[in-house]
Amino acid sequence: xxxxxxxxxxxxxxxxxxxxxxxxxxxxxxxxxxxxxxxxxxxxxxxxxxxxxxxxxxxxxxxxxxxxxxxxxxxxxxxxxxxxxxxxxxxxxxxxxxxxxxxxxxxxxxxxxxxxxxxxxxxxxxxxxxxxxxxxxxxxxxxxxxxxxxxxxxxxxxxxxxxxxxxxxxxxxxxxxxxxxxxxxxxxxxxxxxxxxxxxx
Numbered sequence: 001x002x003x004x005x006x007x008x009x010x011x012x013x014x015x016x017x018x019x020x021x022x023x024x025x026x027x028x029x030x031x032x033x034x035x036x037x038x039x040x041x042x043x044x045x046x047x048x049x050x051x052x053x054x055x056x057x058x059x060x061x062x063x064x065x066x067x068x069x070x071x072x073x074x075x076x077x078x079x080x081x082x083x084x085x086x087x088x089x090x091x092x093x094x095x096x097x098x099x100x101x102x103x104x105x106x107x108x109x110x111x112x113x114x115x116x117x118x119x120x121x122x123x124x125x126x127x128x129x130x131x132x133x134x135x136x137x138x139x140x141x142x143x144x145x146x147x148x149x150x151x152x153x154x155x156x157x158x159x160x161x162x163x164x165x166x167x168x169x170x171x172x173x174x175x176x177x178x179x180x181x182x183x184x185x186x187x188x189x190x191x192x193x194x195x196x197x198x199x200x201x
Contacts, residue, residue: 006036006084006097035075
């Protein structure tokens, strides 16, 4: 089975990159496959053009979509699950990932007369500077989940999971304390990702 990983971080020198690598190792060790879009390395264009805006706002399937968008949509429809791995910037995904949704979640694919398959599972793995208790007490965690799970993923997946690796600011001792524990969680999430779907013999 195959997972499509949408990875979004501007630096290779990051905890989030280690989360990505641990997750991938879990997927591979479980005997499954992955395909990845590294949005920064790809220099994915995230600003919606006027043509794209007019197409979606008029609920039209013409003009045809750009080739980079079609490539991302093909990755989705060839996968059984999707995973988003990113850092939290101001209680949101990085702008490049938000722009990916703006363009890839197009009319006629993700809404309207949809051609996007319903995926078996979606997994969000995100790293945050604030610790988890603060994110919950301030109401930020609920907002993050509402946007990702309630709006962007909604009925486009059968099952979803949202994991926040909190307290990973470089200024906090918890970064070192939690490092190995969090990477083990990422590995296990990759290894167990398809346990909810029976494999065909």
